[in-house]
Amino acid sequence: MSGIIKLEELTKTYRSFNRREGVWGSVKDLLHRDYFDVKAVDGISLDVPEGELLGYIGPNGAGKSTSIKMLTGILKPSSGSMQVNGYHPFRDRKAYTRQIGVVFGQRTQLWWDIAVIESFRLLSKIYDVRQVDFDARLKNLSEILELEALLRLPVRKLSLGQRMRCDLAASLLHNPKLLFLDEPTIGLDAVAKDSIRDFLRAINRDFGTTIILTTHDLKEIEELCQRIVVLDKGKIIYDGSLVKVKAMPGLKRSIVIDFAGKAPLEELSTLFQGRAQFSLQSERRLVGEFAPEQLPAAEVVRTVLDRHEVADLTITEPSIEQVIVKLYRDGANGSRVAGNG
Amino acid sequence: MRTLSIYGSYFNQFLMSRLAYKWDFFASLIANIVVTLSGLLFIVLLIDGEAVPSLQGWTREEVLFIYGYSMISLALFNTLSPNLYRFGDKYVIEGQFDRVLLRPLNTLCQVLFESFNLESVGSLFVGIWLIFYTGASLGMEFGALDYLWLLVSGISGGIILTSVFVLLASLSFHFQDRLGIGAPVYNLINFGRYPLPIFNNVVQFVLKWVVPFAFVAFFPATHFFSRPGFEFFCYFTPGMAAICLLVAALAWTYGVSKYTSTGS
Numbered sequence: 001m002s003g004i005i006k007l008e009e010l011t012k013t014y015r016s017f018n019r020r021e022g023v024w025g026s027v028k029d030l031l032h033r034d035y036f037d038v039k040a041v042d043g044i045s046l047d048v049p050e051g052e053l054l055g056y057i058g059p060n061g062a063g064k065s066t067s068i069k070m071l072t073g074i075l076k077p078s079s080g081s082m083q084v085n086g087y088h089p090f091r092d093r094k095a096y097t098r099q100i101g102v103v104f105g106q107r108t109q110l111w112w113d114i115a116v117i118e119s120f121r122l123l124s125k126i127y128d129v130r131q132v133d134f135d136a137r138l139k140n141l142s143e144i145l146e147l148e149a150l151l152r153l154p155v156r157k158l159s160l161g162q163r164m165r166c167d168l169a170a171s172l173l174h175n176p177k178l179l180f181l182d183e184p185t186i187g188l189d190a191v192a193k194d195s196i197r198d199f200l201r202a203i204n205r206d207f208g209t210t211i212i213l214t215t216h217d218l219k220e221i222e223e224l225c226q227r228i229v230v231l232d233k234g235k236i237i238y239d240g241s242l243v244k245v246k247a248m249p250g251l252k253r254s255i256v257i258d259f260a261g262k263a264p265l266e267e268l269s270t271l272f273q274g275r276a277q278f279s280l281q282s283e284r285r286l287v288g289e290f291a292p293e294q295l296p297a298a299e300v301v302r303t304v305l306d307r308h309e310v311a312d313l314t315i316t317e318p319s320i321e322q323v324i325v326k327l328y329r330d331g332a333n334g335s336r337v338a339g340n341g
Numbered sequence: 342m343r344t345l346s347i348y349g350s351y352f353n354q355f356l357m358s359r360l361a362y363k364w365d366f367f368a369s370l371i372a373n374i375v376v377t378l379s380g381l382l383f384i385v386l387l388i389d390g391e392a393v394p395s396l397q398g399w400t401r402e403e404v405l406f407i408y409g410y411s412m413i414s415l416a417l418f419n420t421l422s423p424n425l426y427r428f429g430d431k432y433v434i435e436g437q438f439d440r441v442l443l444r445p446l447n448t449l450c451q452v453l454f455e456s457f458n459l460e461s462v463g464s465l466f467v468g469i470w471l472i473f474y475t476g477a478s479l480g481m482e483f484g485a486l487d488y489l490w491l492l493v494s495g496i497s498g499g500i501i502l503t504s505v506f507v508l509l510a511s512l513s514f515h516f517q518d519r520l521g522i523g524a525p526v527y528n529l530i531n532f533g534r535y536p537l538p539i540f541n542n543v544v545q546f547v548l549k550w551v552v553p554f555a556f557v558a559f560f561p562a563t564h565f566f567s568r569p570g571f572e573f574f575c576y577f578t579p580g581m582a583a584i585c586l587l588v589a590a591l592a593w594t595y596g597v598s599k600y601t602s603t604g605s
Contacts, residue, residue, distance in 0.1 A: 074443065097445045098445050109443070114354055128343075
């Protein structure tokens with residue numbers, strides 16, 4: 001099956017120049033500039049099937065925003081080919097924008113000074129939404145996102161979380177096949193984040209909307225996305241399932257053991273001989289970490305329980321943060337982590 | 342038709358948010374009329390009929406007629422143009438152009454219709470009054486074709502002015518530095534509001550072929566004078582408007598393909 005998004009060797013090059021220092025430097029810049037090219041996105045290939053909820057992550061400057069902006073038709077690619085739902089986003093911009101919904105957390109799509117409902121009406125006019133469909137969708141969206149009390153307010157009077165809920169609703173009024181979200185929960189509190197996450201899961205499940213999500217909040221990715229694409233320095237360094245990447249060699253599990261008596265630090269350190277590292281956290285509590293491929297969790301648990309009376313024991317999988325940090329390190333060494341298949 | 346109705350809604354939205362601050366609007370409207378009238382006062386005082394009886398043979402009434410003629414195009418342009426001046430800052434550097442590109446509409450029309458200088462209609466009324474007032478004292482009689490020409494040339498003049506500033510605005514796509522080129526060009530508009538022959542040849546050439554502001558008011562206004570020598574350029578205003586619009590549209594489209602958005 002062919003995907004709804006297909007990118008091949010997509011590249012975006014910016015022309016930039018070295019700015020000289022000081023006033024005199026700026027004057028010299030006017031006359032002569034040392035230009036150089038920056039590859040913000042460097043040969044990305046991607047295939048996304050319809051209905052997927054894809055997490056798109058990477059550090060600042062990795063090329064996330066640039067590639068999202070190419071995907072949404074804002075930027076013209078320098079080279080490579082792309083097709084989204086049968087359209088070329090930049091070339092077929094006007095027809096293509098009808099197929100997609102876009103939410104940029106940093107700025108609103110709504111008119112600042114007029115009531116939210118007026119913005120919605122204008123958008124539905126722009127997107128040619130029939131009145132019956134508009135009414136039905138608005139009813140549905142305002143129920144799930146609890147917009148009823150906000151509709152009469154001008155956008156400038158909304159809190160960040162309220163505004164984001166309105167922006168999400170606005171992006172879905174024309175029932176797009178794809179939804180692009182760039183940092184949709186930036187600056188929101190935990191409750192607001194939760195409700196937006198639930199909402200995204202629901203529309204992905206109920207309407208089969210393909211969702212591309214970029215965020216710095218890795219917990220969000222972990223809760224929402226089955227597949228992640230990790231970018232670094234304009235290249236994709238990982239593309240695959242979240243489960244598999246966590247099983248990548250070199251990642252460590254952590255363990256916390258509460259003993260009934262004094263914690264046997266030296267004994268355990270000798271027993272596992274470098275395959276696990278332990279340290280004392282309190283008199284009765286030991287914390288440690290170990291790599292699953294060197295030491296199975298079962299062995300650790302059995303060994304400890306056989307020898308000591310244990311009050312409590314917890315093993316934690318590597319956190320997504322650790323996974324990402326490791327990916328960047330490996331990526332820096334030039335190897336692309338295989339995650340597909 | 343549907344597109345027109347969408348831009349009508351854009352205008353309504355603007356009107357609603359503008360009238361949210363209605364005293365500010367009325368103050369601006371009055372300020373606009375005062376500024377317009379003070380421009381007139383300058384001509385009235387300059388060509389006082391005694392020390393300066395005329396400008397190289399162009400009488401006070403003729404000069405005022407051309408000046409009034411220019412106000413129609415200028416009012417149209419001033420109403421539409423506020424976003425063109427701040428285009429570089431507001432849309433390109435701040436990245437607001439992203440939002441424009443995300444909608445299934447023409448990008449230039451969106452930028453023009455997101456903000457208006459409604460108070461400029463003040464000068465439209467002053468201009469129309471001035472044309473008929475000075476026209477009457479010059480002994481002009483207006484027939485149906487004259488009204489039509491006034492309308493066509495007025496709109497064409499507005500298109501010429503707007504196109505020049507669209508071209509300047511589209512430079513912001515290439516040079517993210519703030520170019521202070523808008524203000525000097527805006528001042529050039531004023532040269533186009535006086536009889537062209539009073540200027541030296543360089544200025545005349547510039548106003549005809551570089552920034553064609555002579556086609557905004559002076560040339561089309563000669564239709565109403567019985568002065569020989571302008572027959573050729575008199576009716577070229579709509580053609581010049583079409584050329585300007587084409588050049589501006591090409592420059593704009595090319596600029597959009599070079600848009601780099603902001604870092605985040």
